[in-house]
Amino acid sequence: MIILDGDTEQLPKLADPAPTYAPVNRCTTPTSSLPDYDASEAQLLELKKESWSKWNRRRPVSRCWRILVIFLLIYTFLTMAIGIPLLVVKLRHHPPIPPPSIWNPQQASVIIIPSSELVNAPPEYNPDDCDKWSTVDQPSWGSLASRYSLTTTSHRAALTPLSSLNYSIPVSGSVFFGSNASFNADSDASSSFHGNLLVDVNDDSSAVDIQIFVNMSYTDRSIRNRTHVCNLDSGQTTGLYIYVPNDLDKRDKLGFDIKVLLPQPNSKSNFSNFATMLPMFQQHYGNLSPKIQFEQIFLGGPMSTVVADSVSAENLVVMSSPGNISGSFEASYQLVLETMSASIDADIVMTADGDFAQPTIRLNTGNGPIDASISLVTRECKGKLPMYYIDANTFSAPLTLSVSQSSLPSPSPSSSSSTAVPVFVHAGNNLGETRVYMDEHYEGTFIVQTEYAGVLVSDTCPGSMGVAGTDSLSSNSSFAKLLPDSVTDGFGRTLFYDNISDSAVSGWVGRGKRPKTIKTSGAPGCVEVNSVLSHVQLELGSS
Secondary structure, three states, X not given: OOOOOOXXXXXXXXXXXXXXXXXXXXXXXXXXXXXOHHHHHHHHHHHHHHHHHHHHHHHHHHHHHHHHHXXXXXXXXXXXXXXXXXXXXXXXXXXXXXXXXXXXXXXXXXXXXXXXXXXXXXXXXXXXXXXXXXXEEEEEOOHHHHHOOOOOOXXXXXXXXXXXXXXXXXXXXXXXXEEOHHHHOOHHHHHHEEEEEEEEEOOOOOOOOEXXXXXXXXXXXXXXXXXXXXXXXXXXXXXXXXXXXXXXXXXXXXXXEEEEEEOXXXXXXXXXXXXXXXXXXXXXXXXXXXXXXXXXXXXXXXXXXXXXXXXXXXXXXXXXXXXXXXXXXXXXEEEEEEOOOOOEEEEEEEEEOOXXXXXXXXXXXXXXXXXXXXXXXXXXXXXXXXXXXXXXXXXXXXXXXXXXXXXXXXXOXXXXXXXXXXXXXXXXXXXXXXXXXXXXXOOEEEEEXXXXXXXXXXXXXXXXXXXXXXXXXXXXXXHHOOOOOEEEOOOOOEEEEEEEOOOEEEEEEEOOOOOOOOOOOOOOEEEEEEOOOOOEEEXXXXX
């Protein structure tokens, strides 16, 4: 062992030396170290103050919008609460008057049917005014035997009972002849019923009442007992009404022959309204015009044929679908001829003097031809010229319309030309040829068009430079395209062509300068002709 000196300090055995560490170098980062709690609370309070200040800056703007919306809501409510009632009151006191339409002649005047309360429904049956027979059940070789081809193998089969009566009624405001055959008769009864009506002027100038003669033929006396012929006299309306039984069968035959003689006009006679509603009647009117002038006339009835030699009225309406209408008719305000699956063949005279602004002519049928010759007579008037409206329509049948007008002297004494009267014409057709003829006095627009067929506009005056007319109705568009934009015809008018094609031709014809705009409130007029799958022709110089 080793023994140290006593002076030498004893050190612990196995004592390690003190450790030594190298200095640590920390990497520098772009972010600073996290703040402590106090610093974090201070930063949060600062952020709250900034957001509160921004909200206070936006608050006045949103408040302005809110006030504006409230103001608009109040204004809308006051407008609806006050303005709408005022507008309703104003419209009630001052109804709007729409401008006239060229192709709506129905708005020019309203169809007024005289004695409409009797036309629409049968009057109440009163036995005290009915069946005043002068002869009853007299054997006769009546018209029923020949019309219905009754067998003649025996004498009794050919003889038909006949009863007669005569009425004399005073001339009142309205005269009406009617029957309930269309209301109560079924199809069998319709084939069993027939009637004839003749209305004419009495040759006896001393007669002051209306004379009515009635012959009733029938195949069985029981039919007479169930048929009633009644005299109507309600004070304002007089006439005749026939009640037909509703249980007729095919073996029953019932027929009427009625003759009405009107007195010649005098200071005591006053013919205002004349109306007939006679289904399945052949109605014939003699030369009533110009001897008798009516204010309003309504003629017709279902399955009734109307033939008029000469009839005139201010308002004249004929409705007889499906029956033919033919004859001479004259009116001054309105004329309506209407049927279906039947023809209209009429000579029409419309006379106006400016008191009635829009004289109207309506011709309507279907599956039947229309052949009408219309003369427009304008009396000298101090005020505004009348405007004539003509509307004709059919389908699957030809339509021919000829319109002529009387010329008026020019308002200027130094001028030798005439004044053009406004005329608006519409002719519509489908599957049928359409021809419209306007005389040399017409001035205005023309529009002619069809589909899948040809169009021809011609001026038939000799020496005219317009499109030459042909009877074949073939399209002349290839020649028309060579024409200048305007040409002069032999009547001193200028024709302006706006559009020329295989299926449409339009333009203007007249004297002087062409107006820049087309007005419906006066001259010039307008003619429109249209069809489908059929040729159309317009002549602007027929006389």
